[in-house]
Amino acid sequence: MPTNNVPVSATTRKRVAQRASYICEYCLAQDEGSFIGFEVDHIFSRKHNGSNEESNLAYACPDCNRNKGTDIASIDWNNREIVRFFNPRTDIWAEHFRLSSGFIEPVTVIGKLTVDIFRFNDKVRLPDRGLF
Numbered sequence: 001m002p003t004n005n006v007p008v009s010a011t012t013r014k015r016v017a018q019r020a021s022y023i024c025e026y027c028l029a030q031d032e033g034s035f036i037g038f039e040v041d042h043i044f045s046r047k048h049n050g051s052n053e054e055s056n057l058a059y060a061c062p063d064c065n066r067n068k069g070t071d072i073a074s075i076d077w078n079n080r081e082i083v084r085f086f087n088p089r090t091d092i093w094a095e096h097f098r099l100s101s102g103f104i105e106p107v108t109v110i111g112k113l114t115v116d117i118f119r120f121n122d123k124v125r126l127p128d129r130g131l132f
């Protein structure tokens with residue numbers, strides 16, 4: 001049973017959005033012009049007792065937030081190891097991903113699992129990056 005059922009305050013949501021410059025901190029989609037409002041993601045979800053502290057919050061597009069869900073890690077089947085997702089509070093985006101003709105390519109295992117689980121390169125998402 002999660003202990004954190006307190007909603008993130010409107011003030012905190014606004015600070016998180018401003019800190020991210022209104023860009024999804026996972027896939028870099030821009031909030032401006034999107035039809036669906038972006039969300040504040042708990043990097044370590046409430047299900048895992050993640051806090052409402054700003055150090056545990058990320059600004060996320062609805063696609064990233066939905067695909068991530070309450071997950072915090074996935075499995076690298078090459079090594080049969082559990083690997084955490086990219087953490088925008090402690091990781092540097094360009095160390096885990098690179099943009100290539102609008103596609104987000106992983107550079108690390110953390111990047112690969114994040115790209116796969118968050119489904120960064122789904123066809124329906126590519127028009128937002130000017131593709132197709």
Ligand SMILES: [Zn+2]
Pocket residue numbers: 024025026027028029060061062063064065
């Ligand atoms: Zn995103």
